[in-house]
Amino acid sequence: MSKYYVNKFLYTVDRDPEFLRRYKEEPRAFVTTWEQSIGPRLNESEVTTVTGFTDAEREALINHDYVALFEMGAHFFLSLTIFIAIYDEDYMHKHGPLSFQREFAAKLQHWRGREYPTIAL
Amino acid sequence: MATLAAVLATTHHPFYLKATTAPVEEQIPQAAEWKRKVEAYRATLTRAQPDILVMVGADHFHQFFLDNYPTFLIGKAPRYDATFYNEEREFGIPKYVLEGHEDLSRFMHEGLMDRGFDFAFSHELKIDHSIICPIITTRPQADLPVVPIYTNIFAPPLPKPKRFWDLGRAIREVIDAYPSDKRIAAVGSGHLSLELGGPRQFGEHGPDPDFDRKAIEWLSNGDIEAILENVTHESMTQSGNATHGFMDLILMMGIAGPEKAAYVDCLDLYHTMEAYFTWYPGEETP
Ligand SMILES: [Fe+2]
Numbered sequence: 001m002s003k004y005y006v007n008k009f010l011y012t013v014d015r016d017p018e019f020l021r022r023y024k025e026e027p028r029a030f031v032t033t034w035e036q037s038i039g040p041r042l043n044e045s046e047v048t049t050v051t052g053f054t055d056a057e058r059e060a061l062i063n064h065d066y067v068a069l070f071e072m073g074a075h076f077f078l079s080l081t082i083f084i085a086i087y088d089e090d091y092m093h094k095h096g097p098l099s100f101q102r103e104f105a106a107k108l109q110h111w112r113g114r115e116y117p118t119i120a121l
Numbered sequence: 122m123a124t125l126a127a128v129l130a131t132t133h134h135p136f137y138l139k140a141t142t143a144p145v146e147e148q149i150p151q152a153a154e155w156k157r158k159v160e161a162y163r164a165t166l167t168r169a170q171p172d173i174l175v176m177v178g179a180d181h182f183h184q185f186f187l188d189n190y191p192t193f194l195i196g197k198a199p200r201y202d203a204t205f206y207n208e209e210r211e212f213g214i215p216k217y218v219l220e221g222h223e224d225l226s227r228f229m230h231e232g233l234m235d236r237g238f239d240f241a242f243s244h245e246l247k248i249d250h251s252i253i254c255p256i257i258t259t260r261p262q263a264d265l266p267v268v269p270i271y272t273n274i275f276a277p278p279l280p281k282p283k284r285f286w287d288l289g290r291a292i293r294e295v296i297d298a299y300p301s302d303k304r305i306a307a308v309g310s311g312h313l314s315l316e317l318g319g320p321r322q323f324g325e326h327g328p329d330p331d332f333d334r335k336a337i338e339w340l341s342n343g344d345i346e347a348i349l350e351n352v353t354h355e356s357m358t359q360s361g362n363a364t365h366g367f368m369d370l371i372l373m374m375g376i377a378g379p380e381k382a383a384y385v386d387c388l389d390l391y392h393t394m395e396a397y398f399t400w401y402p403g404e405e406t407p
Binding site: 070119 | 188
């Protein structure tokens with residue numbers, strides 16, 4: 001379980017238009033690249049060795065699986081924002097405003113009234 | 122000494138600008154009413170004739186992330202850029218540059234340290250929609266120098282509600298002690314019940330209308346006792362996973378004190394309830 005690193009993925013990709021495009025178009029290839037050369041960056045000149053996803057985390061990211069990410073306790077704001085960036089426009093054209101956000105909520109209905117997985121690290 | 126000219130506590134809804142400037146046929150049904158209410162609210166700040174704004178918000182993982190997330194932080198820069206790429210993308214919020222007020226930032230930082238709040242600080246701060254949304258709604262000309270204050274309502278563990286109230290009280294003391302003839306207004310934004318990235322998001326109303334109704338009543342009446350009796354991290358989580366932004370509204374009431382608000386308004390929207398409060402400390406409530 002490396003929630004921090006999952007959040008780091010969502011954070012670094014959401015704030016960069018080029019990363020975001022690659023994550024949308026080729027998620028598997030991009031997650032691999034990210035793990036090799038983007039995730040380990042601490043800043044422009046330093047790297048960190050505290051890295052790594054579990055297999056389940058990697059698969060959830062590759063599959064844009066926001067339900068699995070919710071269940072792993074990824075930060076809700078990061079997960080919502082990045083998948084809105086990826087899906088909102090297409091859904092809007094096909095199904096109207098807020099259709100992606102409402103589908104996102106619908107897929108999590110089994111958590112209604114239950115204690116959500118914590119986002120605390 | 123400086124005059125505390127007004128205290129404003131408002132929800133921040135990043136879609137306000139988009140919702141009210143879209144072509145009429147694309148607007149949500151409440152857009153015109155929303156705009157009217159926001160403009161009426163704006164007048165409550167305008168009439169206070171402020172010279173400086175102390176702005177309270179919370180960074181939504183824009184400049185700060187989990188590698189280094191401040192619990193309380195004050196901006197001390199001469200100027201602040203605002204609005205990040207991903208906020209422009211998602212909300213259509215334009216970029217701004219706000220003037221800072223280094224002298225009040227320094228005085229505030231020292232004054233808060235003296236009062237037991239060991240703030241983190243930043244001399245290079247880009248601010249996000251938690252401060253720009255209230256600029257858009259209450260001071261769209263963005264012409265006043267600001268002192269930004271950030272709180273952590275976002276990345277647990279969070280400070281307790283009482284700590285937000287106490288911080289508001291301390292900010293008030295520092296403003297009152299500032300040796301200046303300027304008129305200072307405090308403007309802060311937060312949330313009522315709110316759900317993001319969970320099963321209750323983007324519903325017809327906010328996730329907990331019952332909490333929203335009570336929260337508005339407590340803030341209107343300056344009823345800090347009821348808030349501290351009823352509002353805990355756990356209760357806020359039950360009202361919606363992002364409800365903790367309510368603590369910034371508690372902070373703002375802390376700046377005003379346990380007094381009735383002079384102005385209260387709200388608007389029930391999809392996804393969340395909007396609410397607007399203004400206090401004029403030291404003035405008779407009309
Ligand atoms: Fe927010």
